[in-house]
Amino acid sequence: MTINTRVDEAGFRPASRISTIGVSEILQIGARAAAMKRDGKPVIVLGAGEPDFETPDHVKQAAWGAMQRGDTRYTALDGTPALKEAIRAKFARENQLSYDIDEITVATGAKQILFNAMMATVDRDDEVIIPTPYWTSYSDIVAICGGKPVLVACDAANGFRLQAEQLEAAITPRTRWLMLNSPSNPSGAAYNADNYRPILDVLLRHPHVWLMVDDMYEHIVYDGFRFVTPVQLEPRLGERTLTVNGVSKAYAMTGWRIGYAGGPKALIKAMAVVQSQSTSCPSSISQAAAEAALNGPQDFLAVRTESFRRRRDLVVSGLNAIDGLDCRVPEGAFYTFSGCGGVLGRLTPDGRKIETDSDFCAYLLDEAHVAVVPGSAFGLSPFFRISYACAETDLVEALRRIREACGKLV
Structure with a gap:
């Protein structure tokens, strides 16, 4: 429609x-x-x-505790210091990524993270490479922001994964971003270190192309699959990568609406400008719950x-x-x-x-x-x-x- x-x-x-x-x-x-x-x-x-x-009981209790303490007012624009610290610790503990507090942003769901990033960086007719099949919002967010989605079909024979030669062929002087999602919605396909390496090598050869990686399903992998995120494999890409995640899927917190990301300070600052003119801060109660989810039991x-x-x-x-x-x-x-x-x-x-x-x-x-x-x-x-x-x-x-x-x- x-x-x-x-x-x-x-x-x-x-x-x-x-x-x-x-x-x-x-x-x-x-x-x-x-x-x-x-x-x-x-x-x-x-x-x-x-x-x-x-949603785990200890997460619900943290939300109730926040309400009891009166933590029901506006928070810092893009995340409370306590939640950002929990995100920093999560990135270090699980992904071997090191971020400063001002390199982390929190929003009302990962979808807003993506929207903030596109709105903050994409000018009219800038191109964003999106492997298909893709989560339905990716291309629409790019289009709303004035960009041009460049869809690259990834077939079942290659595990629905983007191949390096496909990426190389899709890059033009107008390319602004590559968006990757692993494990994927809708295919469930995931990239291991060997799958990522050729793609990261292509990106190293094209310094004008930034990488947005959606790791929302990182904890839901099977059969001994070892999850990795790109900057973990190639730190040189850290200065132009936004690593996106959230608490919705792993912690069964879809309705709490908390997404987060780590990335270069200048990008995070620009994204905060966008958020300041849309939703402002995420829910204070949800942020307290997300902090408990990231810091609490993981078994x-x-x-x-x-x-x-x-x-x-x-x-x-x-x-x-x-x-x-x-x-x-x-x-x-x-x-x-x-x-x-x-x-x-x-x-x-x-x-x-x-x-x-x-x-x-x-x-x-x-x-x-x-x-x-x-x-x-x-x-x-x-x-x-x-x-x-x-x-x-x-x-x-x-x-x-x-x-x-x-x-x-x-």
Whole structure:
């Protein structure tokens, strides 16, 4: 759904900067699924990128303690000193990265971090390289800020990972940023040290290109995969890299809305200017909770990741047992990104032809009452994303329904 820039009956004319920007297809599918549920249909929603675990009790208690102390007022613009110190310690402890306090920023979710960075650095027609499949907001944020998203398709044969030769070919004098996400939403693909090295070598040869790395899913990796972040491997890129993270996924704190990043002092200062004219400081209560999450016990992370791994294996094996579907095993996050090219061209029971991954996902919602997201929403077709951050019983039933629906295609 895109916005019509013509003047309507009430005289409203939206800005041209959002003329090609639509409401997230994930949200649209979720809204349609919710409406079907209200009508009594037994819809299983596998679209939301949200852990089904509770926020840890010690984090909730920290928020309550902050309220009891009266910490309910404005804080420092881009993060309390206590939270920034917790972030500094986290980066040092887990990523071997060293940042000063004024090289750290906190915002209302990682999405605002990305927006602040793009708004602070991207001029009209500056180019931002985005490997696909990508999280849906990446390209729209770039476009809203006046930049040009340069989408580079990364296929399943290469594990949905950007290759060095692709990056080299995409760089021009107008390139401002490369955006990387590992583990990835939507594919679950992740870069190890060997995968990153050729890409970092390309960046070293192009000093005008900055790197934005989204590490939001760093704690959700499987099968002994060793997470690394680029500056950890190549410190020379530290002066032009923004390392983005948050507490939403690992700590099941999506609604608390806290994202953070470490990067060069000048960039962090420019991002603060942007934030000062939008949301100002993040919630004081949420910042206290995030501080407790980063400083507190971490042992539960492995337990939750093991639960996700079991669900991953269930979904991957279930999808690969269905004729026409092909699903690689993701290294991390809690998504599968399955190919559905094998069902394209087939007919539904009422004679409709499945021509695209969007058609297939619409068919699954109508026929099987299972909501998934088409790969087109993430810039790569023909695929579809399943979020397995839900009950195993729901996953088993959803797979049964998908198998039955696919069996009806001719």
